[in-house]
Amino acid sequence: MNEGHPGTQAAAGPAAGPDDGRGRATVLVVEDEPSIADVLAITLRFHHFDVMTAGTVREALAMASRTRPDCALLDVMLPDGDGRALGQELRTRMPDLALVFLTARDAPAEVVGALGFGDDYITKPFNIDEVVARIGAVLRRVRPHDVLPQRPPLRYGDLELDETTYVVRREGGTVQLTPTEYALLRFLVRNGGRVVPKEQLLRHVWNIEHSAESTVVETYISYLRRKLDQVGPPLITTRRGVGYGLAGSTA
Incomplete structure (x- = not known):
């Protein structure tokens, strides 16, 4: 995994985590590689997101049913199913859920297929700064009134x-x-x-x-x-x- 500029640490400083006034935006991270899931969770929490992690489709569906996330960051290849199918199921249950796919597949057909119902697509190896920025950008685009408060400059x-x-x-x-x-x-x-x-x-x-x-x-x-x-x-x-x-x- 490429973590960005030389010396970038997993827990880069808070920058992109929106707060909707009801609490911090929640991201559901679905990734079956523990080391990648840990880096994503640590970084997103430090950027002021609340984070839930799951390693399988079954775990993700159970978590989403208990706590409705604002955004789902989904690995496409999961041990018990396809992340894109999971995304479709989550979007059916929660139409306003932001979907970002994270995968090693970068063929044009794969990208087009995922973006047919998702909001963004990030390939591995990824830049950790870019992941945080793009999740924030998707939330601002998909749910601008619910997620972003106005703050003085x-x-x-x-x-x-x-x-x-x-x-x-x-x-x-x-x-x-x-x-x-x-x-x-x-x-x-x-x-x-x-x-x-x-x-x-x-x-x-x-x-x-x-x-x-x-x-x-x-x-x-x-x-x-x-x-x-x-x-x-x-x-x-x-x-x-x-x-x-x-x-x-x-x-």
Whole structure:
């Protein structure tokens, strides 16, 4: 499984989990490979989704009957049946359920067949950031009024982060960020008055404790700088031996 940029961890920071005012959106993950199911569940929970996991068609139907999910992320090849047939059954029971298929099959006929009644189709090996982003996008598209509340934007100087659509704007232009990049920038903005230590960024954005040797922070800071500096003056600052902040911030 490809987990995205170098150094991306399974529990990337919260970015895409919608909240409908009734509680966090619920995703039913149906995947028979435990390691993949665990990565998906950990990441989605850290992105503010509630998650149920099942490894078979039988388990998935039982879970869906007890707790109605907002979205189902379905592996196509399951031990006791076809994920597409499961998707059709779930959609029959819950017409407003968002369906995203996850599979190693990428033949055009397979994709067209799944998208005939599903909402999106992701192939393995997958990018974990992309899975989170596409689930959020499907929920916004399929259930915009039920799932997404209106939240005031976060602002810092000429930077604006839309907490409803997860769009970033600067100098009147739009900056396209991955969910993890967005989570990192949001944490810096929320701490805009000070320099944030690397250890704190690892803990709050990636849920990593005591990993001073990790280069994931430096890697993502470089991604952010590359994108943000294209539409405005340098914004992210480095305090050597301390951490990172935004222009004008203090320790």
